[in-house]
Amino acid sequence: MTEKRIIATPRQLPGALAGILRAKYEVREPADSVAAPGEFAGYAQGAEAVFATAFDDMDKAFIADLPESVKFIASIGVGVDHIDLEAAKARSLMVSNTPEVTTACLADTTMGLIIAACRRFREGLDIALTGEGRGMLTPESWGQRVTGRTLGIVGMGNVGKEVAKRAKGFDLDIIYTTPRPSAEIDRAYNARAVSLDELLKQADIITLHCPLKPETHHLIDAAAIEKMKPSAVIINISRGPVIDETALIDALKSGRLFTAGLDVFETEPAPIREDLYSLPNVFCLPHIASATWESRSAMAMRVLANIDAYFEKGAPLDRVA
Structure with missing residues (x-):
């Protein structure tokens, strides 16, 4: 033997x-x-x-x-x-x-984070934990409707395409950026390829599905955030360092961005930064997008x-x- x-x-x-x-x-x-x-x-x-x-x-x-x-x-x-x-x-x-x-589960998690961040479920959970039966009754605490908004997908690979499929159910207007845009993608997902600058300016919800490479490190930095709508929601399930967390925290604290939904973090495998997860307008998951049986x-x-x-x-x- x-x-x-x-x-x-x-x-x-x-x-x-x-x-x-x-x-x-x-x-x-x-x-x-x-x-x-x-x-x-x-x-x-x-x-x-x-x-x-x-x-x-x-x-x-x-x-x-x-x-x-x-x-x-x-x-x-x-x-x-x-x-x-x-x-x-x-x-x-x-x-x-x-x-x-893992593609299907990553796309499912993306949609979950979109809903949680847009509807400010983190703040709702905090109120529920106090024992209050009702809350978030004033306009400054209200969330945003998901249906009918513009979704910007950064990275139209396998996961990005699955997110686009799910987004159809919410009547989202889909724009995307990818190294290889095509008319076939446009037709299949009723989507439109744009530049990253256009996507940042137009999208109400931005989801990140790009690999971490030197060119995507801090792709979303202070300059990129400045181009976004103040009402924008950003979702990241790709890799933490695609976002400059310092710039993100500053924008969320100042109201320059509405909310964020994150499953990955710049500090991994070290703990999530307290000044990030403690923000009421951030919905954090502990890198569990693929954590299904x-x-x-x-x-x-x-x-x-x-x-x-x-x-x-x-x-x-x-x-x-």
Whole structure:
């Protein structure tokens, strides 16, 4: 019987997922929940593959420290901004992600945040927790109707398109920006491609679905916010650093923006900033857009399929590097 191929992980895996992997492979995990600094390279000696999550920061130094035996990084999740892809390519490391399987749940979460932020559910919840039976009866505490407004989608990829499908049910006028606009997208989603500047100026609700890259870091900064309507609502389920949180907090405090709905934060994996989550006109979720039984199960099966394909065929199914 041939020896099991070796997989190393910087953090302990959920029991069910680890059990499935151990049935086929030798899995090396840290003794504690997360590997201590400098510890991972030692127990990864001899491993061919590394299992990564979005919370494992695999920067240039991390990749340089990997044993020569490592040839493949299997990441669970869509985003790969936690991995220095250029450093991986320089070492001829393959990298994979788990695309598409979370799309529906991400779009559902986006619509939930739109409703919660527009209708100021955060403030309503605060009032309900006081035991008051009725509240928000004065105009300064009222929310905004969602139906019939203009939705600006930044990033018309898989998730952006699913959001557009759901937005039809609210009779939203859809504008979008994407690197590859097309008449086909316009027809399929009754949408209109515009520049980012036009979108910021025209949209009542702005949703962010772009990957985190150098060009999208702080895409929404003070200058971008200045172009938005004071009544605008901004939603982010992409990556936290796409928004300059300092500029966002200033705008929400001053009334320059109406509300925000956020599932991702610039400080991750550290805690959410108190001066952000304590604002009454911010509706925060703790990065749970994909936290459903359906999405997480599909993500696990997809990363397993990538690992199997690498060991059996020499390359993962969802290769990004």
